Amino acid sequence: MAGSGTDDDPSWPDKRQLDNCRRCPLWEHATQGVPGEGARTASIVLVGEQPGDEEDMLGRPFVGPAGKLLRTLMKEAGIDAATAYITNAVKHFKWEPRGKRRLHKTPAQREFDACQVWLETEIATLAPHVIVALGAKALVAVTGRRITIAAGRESTLVREDGTRVVATFHPSAILRAPDHDRRAELREIVRADLETAARLAKKSVPRPVSDRRVAAR
Ligand code: URA
Numbered sequence: 001m002a003g004s005g006t007d008d009d010p011s012w013p014d015k016r017q018l019d020n021c022r023r024c025p026l027w028e029h030a031t032q033g034v035p036g037e038g039a040r041t042a043s044i045v046l047v048g049e050q051p052g053d054e055e056d057m058l059g060r061p062f063v064g065p066a067g068k069l070l071r072t073l074m075k076e077a078g079i080d081a082a083t084a085y086i087t088n089a090v091k092h093f094k095w096e097p098r099g100k101r102r103l104h105k106t107p108a109q110r111e112f113d114a115c116q117v118w119l120e121t122e123i124a125t126l127a128p129h130v131i132v133a134l135g136a137k138a139l140v141a142v143t144g145r146r147i148t149i150a151a152g153r154e155s156t157l158v159r160e161d162g163t164r165v166v167a168t169f170h171p172s173a174i175l176r177a178p179d180h181d182r183r184a185e186l187r188e189i190v191r192a193d194l195e196t197a198a199r200l201a202k203k204s205v206p207r208p209v210s211d212r213r214v215a216a217r
Contacts, residue, residue: 010117010118010121011121012121012122012125013033013035013036013091013118013121013122014035015032015033015035015059017033018032018033018034018035018091018092018118019032019033021033021091021092021118023114023115023117024092024110024111024114024115026090026092026093026094026107026111027092029093029094029095030051030056030092030093030094031056031057031059031093032056032059032092033059033091033092034051034055034056034059034060034061034088034091034092034093035059035061035087035091036061036085036086036087036088036122037060037061037085037086037087038081038084038085038086038087039081039082039083039084039085040085040126041083042083042084042085042126042128043083043084043128043129043130043201043204044079044083044084044085044128044129044130044131044132044197044198044201045084045085045086045087045122045123045126045128045130045131045132046062046070046074046084046085046086046087046131046132046134047087047088047089047119047131047132047133047134047138047141047142048061048062048066048070048086048087048088048089048134048135048138048170049088049089049090049106049107049134049135049137049138049170050088050089050090050091050092050093050094050104050107051088051090051091051092051093052064052066052093052104053093053095053101053102053104054067055067055093056092056093056095056102061086061087061088062086065172065175066170066171066172066175067086067171069171069174069175070086070134070171073171073187073190073191073194074194076191076194077191077192077194077195077197077198078195078198079194079197079198083201085122085126085128087119087122088138089112089115089116089119089137089138089141089142090107090111090112090115091115091118092115094106094107094111106137107137112137112140112141116141119141119142123142123161123163124161127163128163128201129163129164129200129201129204130163130164130165130166130197130200130201130204131159131163131164131165131166132165132166132168132193132194132197133152133165133166133167133168134168134169134170134171135149135169135170135172135173136148136149138170139152139165139167142159142165143157143159143165145157147167149167149168149169152165152167153167153168153189153193155167164200164204166193166194166196166197166200167193168189168190168193168194169186169189169190171190173186174186174187174190
């Protein structure tokens, strides 16, 4: 699974491949590509939107404030890091300057589309039992459906390759919540959704290897 593929033949999105990716212009202002991270036998894949400032500097996903919260909530929900893989729909940090700070800027749909091949390669190779979409942008990338997180949470979401999808709020929505009550409410929702994912992952029967590289969508 090690990344022997080229940008035209993405066998696995490893660091070198992502650093060399020119499928969209985001590489120009990012420090580096940020690959997913976690167990190659993961039964749960968690997908965020794009790396943030700290992730861009360190080259690792979800290591900043939102990532720390996500990892705490995963632990509370009983998701063992050894059974999980964490990645993003877009692998380069898109930002705009605000004084000395680099502010997160939501990638354009064409940038999500350009990066889709890397995400699909990760999903097809890992063949997880469950994918957790963190936020609406990740939900579109994972399901191809433009629905809100609220609607996604009320539906049974299944990709064309048969993988169950659990929609939940992005941990940064908890951090940005306007007051303590909303923060506590969102935190509880995300924790409960992660518990659902853990339960689904335990119940699922692994798909046979021959069935794993099913094209999504
Ligand atoms: N937010 C994301 O969606 N992904 C990260 O890696 C960090 C913050």
